[in-house]
Amino acid sequence: MGVHVRTNRERWNEISDDYQRFNAPRIRGQAFTGAIAWGLWELPESELNILGDVAGLDVLEMGCGGSQWSTALARRGANPVGIDLSERQLLHSRRLQRETGLTFPLVQGSAESVPFADRSFHIVFADHGAFSFADPRRAIPESARILRPGGLLAFSHISPLYEITVEPGGDRAGRRLVRDYFGLRMFTDADGLVSANLPYGEWIGLFRSCGLTVEDLIETRPKADPNLTGRQRSDNSWARRWPSECIWRLRKTSG
Numbered sequence: 001m002g003v004h005v006r007t008n009r010e011r012w013n014e015i016s017d018d019y020q021r022f023n024a025p026r027i028r029g030q031a032f033t034g035a036i037a038w039g040l041w042e043l044p045e046s047e048l049n050i051l052g053d054v055a056g057l058d059v060l061e062m063g064c065g066g067s068q069w070s071t072a073l074a075r076r077g078a079n080p081v082g083i084d085l086s087e088r089q090l091l092h093s094r095r096l097q098r099e100t101g102l103t104f105p106l107v108q109g110s111a112e113s114v115p116f117a118d119r120s121f122h123i124v125f126a127d128h129g130a131f132s133f134a135d136p137r138r139a140i141p142e143s144a145r146i147l148r149p150g151g152l153l154a155f156s157h158i159s160p161l162y163e164i165t166v167e168p169g170g171d172r173a174g175r176r177l178v179r180d181y182f183g184l185r186m187f188t189d190a191d192g193l194v195s196a197n198l199p200y201g202e203w204i205g206l207f208r209s210c211g212l213t214v215e216d217l218i219e220t221r222p223k224a225d226p227n228l229t230g231r232q233r234s235d236n237s238w239a240r241r242w243p244s245e246c247i248w249r250l251r252k253t254s255g
């Protein structure tokens, strides 16, 4: 296990309770309604149609956290499996399973080396999950390996453009390019988590080398919201001008 994986496991164990409390208004409801929404701006799957009909499909959530997404997909008839690095996050997953009565396998492990056979899943996905923290040069080949031919890999993460506007030690996007674009790989954030990203061309080259075809890259843009204040207001106005996150939709077409 690499140093960044050990660091992230410790940090996620430390921040898990706060993360679940803080994000509950945004993510908890979907576990009970099945109405899932992607990313920072909560864009409904019903509009984006990234996963489509999941009934009867074997689905792996990479970095499932509290498993709100997997629970929603179970409600929609999928056979989910959740994998996460953090035992504390998986504790929240188990609590949700007790509350909802919807149970499915939960596995502790890293996206960089997953304990599943080749061609196990129809869909591998994450919403700001493991692909934001695992080394993409390991996590993407692993995902391709466990996908069935024709299977779908879909995930969201912070955009490379956003990352290079964050001042070292800062935690928000600015209006100047302050970091090296070509140096994007693994980097430590202000909160002590080690994040991952790549220049766009390297993402695409990596996908191609794993037999994954890009079907879509959605650069999300939130609606203008005059009711927002403070940090939320400035984040929204930044993301109205520039892409703050990416959602990739990839198809395993060879390999």
Ligand SMILES: C[S@@+](CC[C@H](N)C(=O)[O-])C[C@H]1O[C@@H](n2cnc3c(N)ncnc32)[C@H](O)[C@@H]1O
Pocket: 005, 008, 012, 023, 027, 062, 063, 064, 065, 066, 067, 069, 083, 084, 085, 086, 089, 109, 110, 111, 112, 126, 127, 128, 129, 130, 133, 134
């Ligand atoms: C931002 S949380 C997102 C979880 C979930 N998608 C949500 O919306 O709450 C990211 C999750 O990825 C997990 N994670 C980080 N690195 C990982 C890795 N290498 N393998 C598996 N999970 C990882 C963390 O433990 C954390 O639960």
